[in-house]
Amino acid sequence: MDAYIPDLAARPGLLLLALAIGYLCGSIPFGVLSSKLFGLTDPRKQGSGNIGATNVLRSGHKGAAAVTLLGDALKGTIPVLVLGATAGPLPAQVAAIGAFLGHLFPVWIGFRGGKGVATYLGILFALSWPAALMACATWLVVAFTLRYSSLSALVAAALSPVWLAVAGARGAVWVGVLLAVMIFLSHRANIARLLRGAEPRIGKRA
Helix, strand or coil: CCCCCCCCCCCHHHHHHHHHHHHHHHCCCHHHHHHHHCCCCCHHHCCCCCCCHHHHHCCCCHHHHHHHHHHHHHHHHHHHHHHHHHCCHHHHHHHHHHHHHHHHCCHHHCCCCCCCHHHHHHHHHHHCHHHHHHHHHHHHHHHHHHCCHHHHHHHHHHHHHHHHHHCCCHHHHHHHHHHHHHHHHHCHHHHHHHHHCCCCCCCCCC
């Protein structure tokens, strides 16, 4: 995945196909599907209404949350790896953007998705697993020191372009920048609560 800043006008048909494949994969609502599989309440009707693993966990079923977390990560990893192996670095990077947009705005459930943290991490693992490990370490350090899950995700996302560059995946830095921007946009409510001092800490009730 180590092409330099791409010429986005090159091979437009292939890039559009990569974007569509990534988007359709990213749109798979694993939170809804795993909740149905385990006979749980639809996550859109409980807690924050988010389809991600954190909200699924509010049902008290750790297995469903784990399935959601894994599925949301893999739907970012798989299209990027497949496109990278069959079409090259640029289509893979475009598929990464598509997968993330698919999770945020899934076509199958009315374009109301999740915040994208697990999908973002899955994409990072496909682009550069060393960068992904550094992002995970960033999340853990912030989570253990400040006890804010959302802030941990925001800091990890903000540093992801740096970790991609450090890991030698300089051609994917632009993807890291776009993913970071989208992570911040999807966490607007969390940022507002952090600024007000109203964001719940890890282990505390909202």
